[in-house]
Amino acid sequence: MAKVTAGEVDYLMALLQLEEAGRDMTAANVARELSVSAPTVHEMVRRLEGDGLIERDARKRIAFTARGGEIAREAASRHRIVERFLTDVLHIPWHRVHSEAEKIERTLSDEVAERMRAAIGNATTCPHGHPIEAGARVRCATRLNEVEPGTRVTVLRFEDERDATLTPIADAGLRRGIAATVATSDEDQVVLRLDDGGDATVGVDQAGTITVWSTPTGD
Ligand SMILES: [Zn+2]
The missing domain is CATH 1.10.10.10 (Winged helix-like DNA-binding domain superfamily/Winged helix DNA-binding domain)
Known part of the structure; x- marks a missing residue:
């Protein structure tokens, strides 16, 4: 063979x-x-x-x-x-x-x-x-760029493991298991309000490589 x-x-x-x-x-x-x-x-x-x-x-x-x-x-x-x-x-x-x-x-x-x-x-x-x-x-889950503002998310998985993709994500303050609410999401970037305090902003391309478990908060 x-x-x-x-x-x-x-x-x-x-x-x-x-x-x-x-x-x-x-x-x-x-x-x-x-x-x-x-x-x-x-x-x-x-x-x-x-x-x-x-x-x-x-x-x-x-x-x-x-x-x-x-x-x-x-x-x-x-x-x-x-x-x-x-x-x-x-x-x-x-x-x-x-x-x-x-x-x-x-x-x-x-x-x-x-x-x-x-x-x-x-x-x-x-x-x-x-x-x-x-x-x-x-576990079945969605990508961060597909989540509506107001949704509660927990970061489950990073699909693209390359350093160049992960370094800005880590610098923004994200890591596995972190819980947050999606504050805004548009064609440029996604802003998360972290439960630990502070915001984390990632580009929409990076957000597309992050898998999250999401629950709508309702109003
Ligand atoms: Zn890995």
Whole structure:
């Protein structure tokens, strides 16, 4: 069987993240999640299909083959364990661990990965809210940019883990588990009134990468 490349694993992980979030596994959604062009994604989708890692139905919806699903879940699980190790044991800020994990996760021996798993105790998610037992369906929720003003929200998950996306979000004062009320939301930005006090402002593109649990406050 052909060796799976690091680039292929990245795409399999992006597909897994869509599946976990209950979103359609389509090339268009992968392009959006990874911020890459449609032709680039189509090229990679053809390769994944040719290597027997995914299948597509007549409507071009993507599904994992058994082998592709296993590779995606193993890689995602390891990534999330390494991230959790970096935050909880080495105390690296949560918005910077994704890129650090990417640098080391594929060179770890199984023994080191198992010891990292032991070191993080009973943690069930990575620092951004994604399940360590990869493939578990995550709780149904909405993206912050889709929430009406006046709604109460709790931050559940950061879908785009890249440092460049997370740093302004962290600088604005957001983190996992924070509770707030949406003060305003327009085509430029979303302003949150934090329960802890103060406001947090994020651009609408960043808000689209933040998954929240929301409850309307009514009036
Ligand atoms: Zn993560």
